[in-house]
Amino acid sequence: MLLSKNKQFLAEDFSCQRIASYQPFNAVDGEGIRCSVYVSGCLFNCKGCYNKVAQSFKYGELYTEALEEKILTDIGHEGVQGLSLLGGEPFMNTQVCLSLVKKLRERYGLTRDIWIWSGYTYDELCNESEDKQELLSYCDILVDGQFIQELFKPNLAYRGSLNQKIVDVVKSKISGEEVLYSI
Known part of the structure; x- marks a missing residue:
């Protein structure tokens, strides 16, 4: 399902602030x-989605706050490289995701990275609503x-179909154009 390009769509219009897993x-x-963190809710409804159950915003x-604190404590363990936000669709759940990534950065600075999987493309997110752009600003790597x-x-690194890209958001912001992540 292709969503309209209406920038007025805010996550708070749909999100029930739930996580699938x-x-x-x-x-x-x-x-x-x-x-x-697998958030609940997605309107893309991709055919063949591997996490169909998480498309429901009520799942x-x-x-x-207790779950958030557990996640933040776990991220602090030695050897943990970072946080991954998947779904569902993280950019349709910005209230949950922004709360978590802001506290992660407050507590750990840049010592932990943030990866986000999204049905939106990098270019779409750069032109989306403020809540989506704010979440993107905390992201290091966007699939x-x-x-x-x-x-x-099969066997594509970190993605399922050939159209999906792994974007180095930090380098993309610096260069002013999309930079793909080198694996």
Whole structure:
């Protein structure tokens, strides 16, 4: 499903502030050992989505301060490289994601990286609503683009279909143009 380019769409219009799953200390969702938060809710409805259940904004558990503190404490463990935000769609859940990434940066500075998976492209997010642009400003690496089943290729690093890109957001901001991440 392609969403309209209406920049007035805010996550608060849909988000129920829930997460589908929290997976601490995994080595699948990005480089190194990571703490992965799968938010609930996505309107893209990609055919072949691997996490279809998380498309419902009402799925999973309510995001609480206690859960947030557990995630932040886990991220502080030695050997954890960073936080991964997946879904669902993180940019349709900016209240949850912004709360977490702001506190992560306050507590750990730049010693932990932030990876986000999104159906939006980098270019779309750069021209989106303020809440989405603010979340993007905390992101180090963005795996962008909707999953397209016809472009599925097994064993792609960190993505499922050939149209999806791994964008180095930090370098992209510095250069003023999209810079792909080197694996």
